[in-house]
Amino acid sequence: xTFYTYDYLVNQSNDTVWLRYGLLFGLLFxxxxxxxxxxxxxxxxxxxxxxxxxxxxxxLISGIQFSExxxxxxxxxxxxxxxxxLQAIAKENKVSLTELALNETQLNNGSYIKxxxxxxxxxxxxxxxxxxxxxIYLFDQKITIKGAK
Numbered sequence: 001x002t003f004y005t006y007d008y009l010v011n012q013s014n015d016t017v018w019l020r021y022g023l024l025f026g027l028l029f030x031x032x033x034x035x036x037x038x039x040x041x042x043x044x045x046x047x048x049x050x051x052x053x054x055x056x057x058x059x060l061i062s063g064i065q066f067s068e069x070x071x072x073x074x075x076x077x078x079x080x081x082x083x084x085x086l087q088a089i090a091k092e093n094k095v096s097l098t099e100l101a102l103n104e105t106q107l108n109n110g111s112y113i114k115x116x117x118x119x120x121x122x123x124x125x126x127x128x129x130x131x132x133x134x135x136i137y138l139f140d141q142k143i144t145i146k147g148a149k
Contacts, residue, residue, distance in 0.1 A: 003101035008147025
């Protein structure tokens with residue numbers, strides 16, 4: 001079973017988002033170059049066709065990027081809630097945040113949390129304004145921790 005440390009959860013990076021931004025700006029630059037070539041050589045239709053193809057690719061990537069942006073905003077909101085709950089759990093159990101690990105990247109009802117060497121099941125109330133920790137014992141003791149220093 002894999003657990004993620006508090007630092008790992010806070011510092012998750014979206015490298016693919018930055019890669020798409022780079023690709024989008026690169027394509028915009030190429031579009032400007034090809035369009036300027038089209039304006040210079042108006043009788044040659046290959047530059048016009050190439051400009052249209054690049055423009056369509058840019059529109060496709062922009063649509064994907066917008067969808068990813070909405071998804072990222074939702075994940076950020078969930079991540080903030082997860083951080084807040086983990087901080088409350090650390091304070092309640094008088095441990096530092098570095099001693100906490102979660103078995104999912106988002107805290108959900110039924111998630112496992114590792115506090116020091118003990119594993120707990122996290123259960124929320126229906127409106128998620130309170131939680132309960134129940135100590136559990138795992139059959140499979142193979143635990144890997146991502147984000148551990």
